[in-house]
Amino acid sequence: MPFLSDHHGCQGWKGEMAGRIRAFDWSLTSLGALQHWSHSLRSTVQLMLGSPVPMVMLWGPLGYMIYNDAYAEFAGGRHPYLLGCAVELGWPEVAEFNRGVMHTCLSGGTLSYRNKELVLLRNGVPENVWLDLYYSPVAGDDQAPAGVIAIVVETTAHVISEQQRQAAEAALRQLTRNLEQRVLEAVDARLAAEEQLRQSQKLEAIGGLTGGVAHDFNNLLQVIAGNLHLLARQEAGNTNVQRRTSAALAAVERGAKLSTQMLAFARRQPLSPAVYNPCHLDQGLGELLQRALGETIRIEVALPDQPWCIHVDRNQLESALLNLALNARDAMGGEGTITLCAENRVLDRTYCAGKDINPGEYLRLTVSDDGAGMSAEVLKQAFEPFFTTKGAGHGTGLGLSMVFGFVKQSGGHIEMFSRPGQGTRVQMYFARSAGEEAQPSLSCAGRAPGGQARILVVEDNAEVRSAALEMLEHEGYQVHGAANGDAAMQLLLEGLEVDLIFTDVVMPGLIKSTDLATWAKSQASPIAVLFTSGHTRDMISCNHQLNSDTHLLRKPYGPEDLSRTVRCLLTGQRARM
Structure with missing residues (x-):
């Protein structure tokens, strides 16, 4: 009865992860039920579970993850989600790296890295980590490579200590350099830059600077405009407040027009081109x-x-x-x-x-x-x-x-x-365009039903985010906020359900706004996405020309613009469902 003997061997695995592996429904993966695992796979898992160093098995073409207790500690908050998960889904921020590992080892090769630097999301926050990594193929019962065994040892503390020591030494040497020479080099560089501005690319150089200024300017205008609109609502019966906020908002509009002109010159304004007669x-x-x-x-x-x-x-x-x-x-x-x-x-x-x-x-x-x-x-x-x-x-x-x-x-x-x-x-x-002019789309009318629609606002500027949340909350929406794409994705993966994501285009973090939008639109029930920006930097467009399915609310915006655009998107989303 070799089958029973092999299965009995699985029962002899020790440790917390051994119990989790036995309890997991492996029939949902290509590995099949535990009792049908190959002798090679079970033997390697037993060896891995007995090891004190972090080890993980990546089995099959998709690299389904089986790991020991030490690796579970390394995985942190992703444990036990990683168990039975394809490696690219479990560690999406290093998917390309792991794809190369699987290709090499399943072809019979081995890989090793000393102090390999990777950026991993830990509790939704990007963190630089350094690792010693060793990858080897694991043969199936037919002796062909069927999986990859990985040893993962974190060396972050050692690397940081070494970097600090070396930095103290990149500082001592700098003090000994010839200051006069560095000044001359800086002067020469400035003269060269000024000469370049005087040449044929002068307009391009000025355009880049102008676009960057316009971006920061639009964010400042958005903070001012948002708070002015909120103040006007709160003091609806105060004629002095209404008069002064109206004057200030008129100035914001003039500033926004100036910023739009700057972006236009810099060739960085978002365009919505169509066939025009x-x-x-x-x-x-x-x-x-x-x-x-x-x-x-x-x-x-x-x-x-x-x-x-x-x-x-x-x-x-x-x-x-x-x-x-x-x-x-x-x-x-x-x-x-x-x-x-x-x-x-x-x-x-x-x-x-x-x-x-x-x-x-x-x-x-x-x-x-x-x-x-x-x-x-x-x-x-x-x-x-x-x-x-x-x-x-x-x-x-x-x-x-x-x-x-x-x-x-x-x-x-x-x-x-x-x-x-x-x-x-x-x-x-x-x-000349060979296309035909499209008919104008119908405008949205009426008021969106508040309370039932849930909106996630993703904005790294705390003041802009706060004002946007308050504007939407005033319209009756259920609102949530996130400071960047990483935090937003963390909320969504933890189960937050929303009908629309309102996200700034340019934000810090590993997960870009475009990645967030792609994820939202790929769900079983697609989530509507509305971008906002004072300067898109070509992230959501080609030469700043928007696709027909990309929706952008330009900064600075007021509550009426925001409400109308959100209403249109939510109405269109319901129509497609």
């Missing part, structure tokens, strides 16, 4: 421009019979045209004619030579005026941010910069022609 220029935009510019300005719109469609963010395109028209009005002293012209153009290699544009079919949009025009020196600096020929208090110098950034971010090309006394002509080129 230039017929809208005549059907609606011309009337809008006329109201904005006043009765003393004449607007002429010229379109071909069948203008080519383009793929752009409609709101940003119309905003760019409005900026050009406002500049044209000012250049003409408030009186004259502005021409908005669309033309289908085929650009050849000769025309594109030396320009940042490829040959092909394009729609050219031209805004021209008969104003004072610009000198060659002024024209050279026209697209630079904060450059303006207007007096103090008459413009930020960001209008043309915003147009430049939007066109470039949309994959287009822009040129400006001007001479003193002969007016100015700005030409924007956008590639």
